Amino acid sequence: MGRRPGPRAAIDAGGLVVVMKVKVDSEKCQGHNRCYAMAPGMFKVDELGYATPRGDGTLTPDKMALAQKAVDNCPERAIEIVDE
Amino acid sequence: MPEVKDWTTDYDIFDPSYKKDPFPIWDEIRGQCPVAHSERWGGSFMPTRYEDLFNIARDITNFSSRNVLVTDFEAPPEGAVYEEPTQEDLAQYNVGAPPITSDPPVHTWARKLLLPPFSVTSVSKYEQETRELCAELVDGFIKNGHADGAADYAQQIPSRVIASMLGIPKEKAGEFTEWVRGFLELGLTDPVLRQESAINIFKYLNEQIQEHKANPGHDDLITYLLNAEVDGEPVPEGHVLGTCFLILVAGIDTTWSSIGSAIWHLAQHPEDRARLINEPELIDSAVEELLRAYSPVTMARYVANDTEYAGCPMSEGSKVLMNFPAANRDPSVFENPDKVILDREKNPHIAFGVGIHRCAGSNLARMEMKVSIQEWLKRIPEYHLENPDAVTWAGGQVRGPRLMPVAW
Ligand code: HEM
Ligand code: SF4
Numbered sequence: 001m002g003r004r005p006g007p008r009a010a011i012d013a014g015g016l017v018v019v020m021k022v023k024v025d026s027e028k029c030q031g032h033n034r035c036y037a038m039a040p041g042m043f044k045v046d047e048l049g050y051a052t053p054r055g056d057g058t059l060t061p062d063k064m065a066l067a068q069k070a071v072d073n074c075p076e077r078a079i080e081i082v083d084e
Numbered sequence: 085m086p087e088v089k090d091w092t093t094d095y096d097i098f099d100p101s102y103k104k105d106p107f108p109i110w111d112e113i114r115g116q117c118p119v120a121h122s123e124r125w126g127g128s129f130m131p132t133r134y135e136d137l138f139n140i141a142r143d144i145t146n147f148s149s150r151n152v153l154v155t156d157f158e159a160p161p162e163g164a165v166y167e168e169p170t171q172e173d174l175a176q177y178n179v180g181a182p183p184i185t186s187d188p189p190v191h192t193w194a195r196k197l198l199l200p201p202f203s204v205t206s207v208s209k210y211e212q213e214t215r216e217l218c219a220e221l222v223d224g225f226i227k228n229g230h231a232d233g234a235a236d237y238a239q240q241i242p243s244r245v246i247a248s249m250l251g252i253p254k255e256k257a258g259e260f261t262e263w264v265r266g267f268l269e270l271g272l273t274d275p276v277l278r279q280e281s282a283i284n285i286f287k288y289l290n291e292q293i294q295e296h297k298a299n300p301g302h303d304d305l306i307t308y309l310l311n312a313e314v315d316g317e318p319v320p321e322g323h324v325l326g327t328c329f330l331i332l333v334a335g336i337d338t339t340w341s342s343i344g345s346a347i348w349h350l351a352q353h354p355e356d357r358a359r360l361i362n363e364p365e366l367i368d369s370a371v372e373e374l375l376r377a378y379s380p381v382t383m384a385r386y387v388a389n390d391t392e393y394a395g396c397p398m399s400e401g402s403k404v405l406m407n408f409p410a411a412n413r414d415p416s417v418f419e420n421p422d423k424v425i426l427d428r429e430k431n432p433h434i435a436f437g438v439g440i441h442r443c444a445g446s447n448l449a450r451m452e453m454k455v456s457i458q459e460w461l462k463r464i465p466e467y468h469l470e471n472p473d474a475v476t477w478a479g480g481q482v483r484g485p486r487l488m489p490v491a492w
Binding site: 030031032033034036037045047048049069072073074075076077 | 196199200203204368372429430431432433434436438439440442446447
């Protein structure tokens with residue numbers, strides 16, 4: 001506990017440093033809790049079941065596959081991986 | 085009912101072949117005319133593609149939830165003998181079943197009221213007692229070497245868990261299972277039984293609500309609803325009654341059907357049983373996969389305006405059957421849809437619906453499925469269907485096995 005998140009960037013194919021983030025569209029989320037169960041630690045859910053990323057949603061490279069799994073299993077298509 | 089010759093223009097969701105094995109029928113419809121139509125049982129449209137269910141469920145302007153039952157009746161059939169409900173009864177119990185039968189704005193607060201007691205954290209409080217219940221049920225028949233996986237096991241679980249949550253005596257569980265079946269299963273094709281069953285449920289719940297009012301301070305759902313406030317006002321008692329009715333009706337047949345289908349699948353797939361025993365961490369994704377492959381619930385929508393969907397004109401007042409189970413077998417979304425893959429990577433199933441009416445009880449249903457599968461396999465790792473042809477299926481609104489002799 002108390003560990004800072006690891007490196008905050010991924011290198012894209014062109015060698016540029018990009019920061020990948022996971023986002024939840026709160027208009028679309030209906031609280032299925034699939035992301036919460038699929039990607040432990042990546043999301044938090046409120047009392048009504050609505051999800052938001054933990055922290056600012058930055059994805060370390062080792063978390064990319066897990067985030068993609070959350071995207072693939074959300075029935076509301078509410079989760080996105082974006083680069084900033 | 086005459087035999088169905090063309091499933092795209094004349095389907096019958098109560099046809100025995102449809103109840104038993106709807107999967108090839110959905111494939112046929114999906115391939116030919118993705119939104120089927122039938123005049124039977126009051127007439128309805130039936131989408132079968134994932135994309136169509138997704139779109140229609142989310143278009144609450146054109147597709148209202150004011151009527152979510154899959155069949156409609158006019159007056160009771162002639163010659164029906166039953167006790168007419170009194171006008172007072174009807175007025176008193178004409179409270180709907182919010183939030184499932186409501187559209188926004190009522191839906192919004194009615195749902196918000198109901199979500200906290202069904203959150204992951206809240207339902208985890210009932211996990212231990214569900215485990216004990218499942219263990220006790222299995223212990224009751226394990227020495228016999230055979231049992232009915234549906235009637236002796238699956239059917240016994242959700243009614244007791246719900247009773248415990250609502251704060252009503254568990255001894256009544258058998259009785260309200262019968263009422264719920266009378267309303268949601270057998271009553272779908274028998275208006276008299278449906279009416280009687282609804283009145284029984286309302287009467288009983290109303291008594292319980294009065295009792296909870298007289299004895300406040302319990303930690304249960306009825307007390308929670310009675311004490312809840314919306315915008316500083318207490319929730320009207322009629323609303324509490326309607327919501328309790330919904331919880332009972334929505335929480336019993338559905339979950340028991342899912343548990344039953346899971347036990348049925350595992351009876352025939354030793355490789356999946358072995359995986360669940362050797363890789364217990366698979367249980368969560370296995371539950372989702374079983375929910376996808378054997379989704380129990382078909383809802384309905386009321387067409388609120390003359391509209392057109394996918395080239396199909398629909399007039400106001402028509403019914404649309406929300407065939408979530410067929411969507412979950414759509415090959416354009418699910419690779420190899422007819423195969424149960426316990427660790428399926430991509431599984432955005434909509435067994436609990438999609439959009440604003442997403443099942444409020446989904447966390448509870450998942451917990452009950454997980455625990456009931458685990459506790460069964462822990463004690464009965466090897467078993468089989470005693471006679472596959474003896475299995476009977478309910479269908480229409482809620483699909484699942486009703487009699488399922490298994491042996492070990
Ligand atoms: C495997 C079991 C279950 C399945 C497959 C299931 C399925 C569904 C579906 C498909 C809907 C959406 C209805 C629509 O779009 O019109 C729904 C709504 C609902 N379900 Fe479930 N359900 C299950 C268990 C439960 C349980 C255990 C409860 C509560 C005790 C429950 C309570 C509700 C409620 C309150 C709604 C209405 C939500 C709303 O309208 O906002 N369900 N369910
Ligand atoms: S899976 Fe999708 S709908 Fe469900 S809580 Fe996560 S973001 Fe929301």
